[in-house]
Amino acid sequence: MRVNPFYTYNLASALSSTSATIDKLTQQISSGSRVNSLSDDPVAAAQNDQILSQLAKDDTFTSKTSTQVEGMLTVADSALSSVVSQLNTALSVSTQGNNGTNSSNNLQAIAEQLIGIRDEVISLANTSYLGQYIFAGGKTSTIPYDPTTFTYNGDQTTTSITTPNGQIIQTNIPGTAIFSSATTGGVLGTLSSLITNFQTAATAGSTSSVGSSIASEITQLTAALNGVSAQRTTLDNSLSRVQNAVTAASSEATQLLSAQTNLMQADLGQLATQLSTTKSEQTALSNVLAGLGSKSLFDYLS
Amino acid sequence: MDTRDFRQQVDPGRTPMATINNAWNIAVGALQADQAALNVVANNISNANSTTYSRQVSDWQENTPLNINGIAYGTGASVTGVTSIRDSVLEKRIDQQTTDASGSSARLSALDSVQQIFTVPTSTSTTSSGTSTQSDLSSVMTDFFNTYSTLESAPTNTTYRTNVMSAASTLTQTFNNIAKDLTNERNTLDNQVSSYVTQINSLTKAIATLNNEIQQAGTANTGTLEDQRQADIKSLSNLIGVSQISTENNGLTITTSSGAVLVAGGSASTLTTGKGTSGATNSMTTITLGTTDLTSDLTNGGGTLGGILTVRDQDIPSVQNTIDTLAKGIISAVNTVNAAGYDQTGTGTSHGIAMLTGTGAGDIAIASGFTSTNIAASGVSGSTGDGSNASTMASLLDVSKAATYFSSLGTQTPVNYYSAFITNLGSTVSQVNTTYNAQSASLSQLQSQRNSLSAVSLDDEAASLQVYQRSYQAASKVFSILNTILAASINLGTETTV
Numbered sequence: 001m002r003v004n005p006f007y008t009y010n011l012a013s014a015l016s017s018t019s020a021t022i023d024k025l026t027q028q029i030s031s032g033s034r035v036n037s038l039s040d041d042p043v044a045a046a047q048n049d050q051i052l053s054q055l056a057k058d059d060t061f062t063s064k065t066s067t068q069v070e071g072m073l074t075v076a077d078s079a080l081s082s083v084v085s086q087l088n089t090a091l092s093v094s095t096q097g098n099n100g101t102n103s104s105n106n107l108q109a110i111a112e113q114l115i116g117i118r119d120e121v122i123s124l125a126n127t128s129y130l131g132q133y134i135f136a137g138g139k140t141s142t143i144p145y146d147p148t149t150f151t152y153n154g155d156q157t158t159t160s161i162t163t164p165n166g167q168i169i170q171t172n173i174p175g176t177a178i179f180s181s182a183t184t185g186g187v188l189g190t191l192s193s194l195i196t197n198f199q200t201a202a203t204a205g206s207t208s209s210v211g212s213s214i215a216s217e218i219t220q221l222t223a224a225l226n227g228v229s230a231q232r233t234t235l236d237n238s239l240s241r242v243q244n245a246v247t248a249a250s251s252e253a254t255q256l257l258s259a260q261t262n263l264m265q266a267d268l269g270q271l272a273t274q275l276s277t278t279k280s281e282q283t284a285l286s287n288v289l290a291g292l293g294s295k296s297l298f299d300y301l302s
Numbered sequence: 303m304d305t306r307d308f309r310q311q312v313d314p315g316r317t318p319m320a321t322i323n324n325a326w327n328i329a330v331g332a333l334q335a336d337q338a339a340l341n342v343v344a345n346n347i348s349n350a351n352s353t354t355y356s357r358q359v360s361d362w363q364e365n366t367p368l369n370i371n372g373i374a375y376g377t378g379a380s381v382t383g384v385t386s387i388r389d390s391v392l393e394k395r396i397d398q399q400t401t402d403a404s405g406s407s408a409r410l411s412a413l414d415s416v417q418q419i420f421t422v423p424t425s426t427s428t429t430s431s432g433t434s435t436q437s438d439l440s441s442v443m444t445d446f447f448n449t450y451s452t453l454e455s456a457p458t459n460t461t462y463r464t465n466v467m468s469a470a471s472t473l474t475q476t477f478n479n480i481a482k483d484l485t486n487e488r489n490t491l492d493n494q495v496s497s498y499v500t501q502i503n504s505l506t507k508a509i510a511t512l513n514n515e516i517q518q519a520g521t522a523n524t525g526t527l528e529d530q531r532q533a534d535i536k537s538l539s540n541l542i543g544v545s546q547i548s549t550e551n552n553g554l555t556i557t558t559s560s561g562a563v564l565v566a567g568g569s570a571s572t573l574t575t576g577k578g579t580s581g582a583t584n585s586m587t588t589i590t591l592g593t594t595d596l597t598s599d600l601t602n603g604g605g606t607l608g609g610i611l612t613v614r615d616q617d618i619p620s621v622q623n624t625i626d627t628l629a630k631g632i633i634s635a636v637n638t639v640n641a642a643g644y645d646q647t648g649t650g651t652s653h654g655i656a657m658l659t660g661t662g663a664g665d666i667a668i669a670s671g672f673t674s675t676n677i678a679a680s681g682v683s684g685s686t687g688d689g690s691n692a693s694t695m696a697s698l699l700d701v702s703k704a705a706t707y708f709s710s711l712g713t714q715t716p717v718n719y720y721s722a723f724i725t726n727l728g729s730t731v732s733q734v735n736t737t738y739n740a741q742s743a744s745l746s747q748l749q750s751q752r753n754s755l756s757a758v759s760l761d762d763e764a765a766s767l768q769v770y771q772r773s774y775q776a777a778s779k780v781f782s783i784l785n786t787i788l789a790a791s792i793n794l795g796t797e798t799t800v
Contacts, residue, residue, distance in 0.1 A: 002759065004749075005760070037731075038724050038727055039414075040728075041728070042724065042729045043725055045422050046725040047721070049438075049440040050721055053443075056445065064452040064455075132456065138685020138686070140458055140687025141458060141686055155685055159457075159687060159688050159689060159690075161689070162454065162696065297761040301764055
């Protein structure tokens with residue numbers, strides 16, 4: 001049986017294919033990734049894209065969106081906390097002023113104190129965070145409350161953010177819901193009425209003419225104060241929902257990262273072993289090629 | 303020769319000189335035959351390293367015996383010709399397998415270049431503005447939509463708006479670059495076509511010339527010419543798929559695998575190149591034979607040219623189509639959502655204008671004059687602080703929005719559509735690779751078979767050399783003995799020098 005006299009060509013092509021294998025293994029080891037081109041593992045490449053996309057969404061939320069929102073909600077909360085303490089002062093001052101034992105000067109002083117409180121409340125209502133008014137509804141570039149006319153220039157839009165899971169969390173409360181309820185006069189309206197009444201009483205010397213009016217306004221103000229506290233709770237709820245969403249997104253991101261790593265990362269131990277095996281294969285083939293030489297019968301005939 | 307028989311049958315008066323002459327001629331004939339055989343061996347040895355050479359063996363034949371008075375006298379042997387040892391069926395199979403393997407190889411290497419355009423993202427790290435550090439299309443699309451998610455939390459924030467614009471710019475540029483790379487790949491392949499056509503034309507001309515020479519040689523030994531012709535056919539099979547039809551007088555008609563005649567007898571048809579004007583070959587090089595456009599036939603015929611044409615006219619246009627569809631889908635969805643919201647121009651009561659323009663990946667761009675104030679983040683007229691429309695835009699990545707906004711993508715999200723595409727492309731490349739490996743292995747095996755039959759083995763030739771050398775020595779020994787005998791007979795039985 002004749003054999004292929006050019007068998008060394010087959011050896012040579014086997015040698016070059018071991019070189020190609022070594023090339024590929026080295027590339028995987030140096031990049032650390034099992035999949036360096038689409039054909040290495042097409043399905044893994046596709047899954048990788050999808051995982052990274054979801055991961056990026058979670059990362060965006062935890063690192064950018066949520067910090068912006070948490071900052072805003074915290075500032076809103078502290079503004080409302082100050083409003084509550086101002087209103088408490090207003091209530092105690094008004095109640096004391098209405099007990100019938102105050103002089104004209106006292107009543108004038110009470111009126112001025114209430115003016116100070118109202119101004120402070122308006123300035124709190126016009127709180128801004130990073131250049132945007134937080135109690136203006138959707139018109140965040142406009143001052144919500146005119147300091148002289150006390151008219152509301154914002155709107156009723158509630159803003160929100162969407163978490164990666166699709167949860168919608170309200171992030172603001174329009175000013176009117178806190179400071180000026182239409183029917184009962186709200187915080188600002190009631191304060192203004194109290195101021196007017198105490199000024200009248202100061203001129204008259206006593207609260208007798210306006211006493212009942214003041215009393216009902218004190219009741220309204222108490223109700224308004226409770227309203228502010230309730231809205232503050234709403235904002236606090238939003239804040240804790242955002243924080244929970246951040247925790248959930250972070251833990252999802254960790255799991256996704258782990259899945260992506262398992263999918264794509266090269267198994268260095270296995271690759272090193274394969275590389276070593278292929279290298280010895282290459283050495284063996286080279287030695288065979290060298291050893292075979294090109295001897296034929298001619299070398300032995302005299 | 304048995305001289306006892308001879309003396310019984312022939313008139314004893316006849317002289318023995320005729321017999322010696324006859325033996326003399328036989329010895330001379332043997333010397334010539336051995337020389338011819340040695341020649342063949344020497345030829346084999348000198349061609350030993352040529353991979354297209356088929357080893358030759360000398361044909362020995364006994365010469366017609368001489369009939370004298372009804373008795374047959376042998377007249378020796380001679381070398382009547384040389385036979386090339388080749389199996390034409392095996393060689394045809396090798397040609398076919400060569401076509402298949404080189405076609406797969408060319409397609410594989412072209413497709414590999416195409417798939418390198420679509421990099422595999424590995425890192426999950428982000429830059430300071432929150433965008434991915436990866437430049438593949440999936441990461442860039444995700445970044446774009448995610449910038450809206452941040453914008454939702456502070457719709458009037460100018461930094462966030464700028465981030466949206468720059469993510470949009472990166473997205474359109476990435477699409478543009480992909481389109482450009484694909485066009486470049488296609489043009490690179492196209493540039494190779496005319497040089498292959500030139501090669502094909504010179505090969506067919508050479509084959510036709512050889513056909514002619516083989517025919518004119520008639521009955522003389524055509525082994526070498528046939529080797530050359532086979533080598534040319536093998537080179538041709540490397541380039542395109544051909545069929546060979548044997549005709550009379552050892553001629554070969556070569557046609558493409560779809561039947562267009564390239565070589566018939568001594569004449570070869572020339573292929574010409576032109577520029578396509580429509581369909582798959584629009585503005586690409588076309589190949590014509592006479593008036594027939596052979597481009598699509600050659601594409602399907604295999605060989606290096608077939609492989610290149612397949613990628614140029616089928617694989618790449620398919621990829622371009624998919625990427626264009628994705629770009630168009632995004633343009634349409636983004637513009638729809640932006641138009642539904644309210645931007646920051648004027649009092650915030652105007653609907654958004656179209657944000658992206660373009661007919662595909664090559665020309666997708668941000669609409670000229672579109673700035674960050676045109677981003678329609680608000681869903682409420684006059685409320686610039688509302689971000690509900692930005693939320694809608696960000697949610698275009700979600701499966702829930704795919705049916706409404708991405709019907710042109712088969713109701714898949716952009717990321718899912720893209721990942722289905724890369725699975726497809728990766729699988730195609732992987733499959734061509736597997737096919738190529740199998741075909742290449744099969745070709746190696748066929749080559750080994752052919753070589754074991756037709757290639758020169760130096761061991762065999764050395765042995766033959768020894769045999770013919772001894773045979774020559776023997777014949778020359780006979781010659782010198784006969785010389786002595788003839789000298790003796792001239793000197794009438796006395797052995798002296800002549």
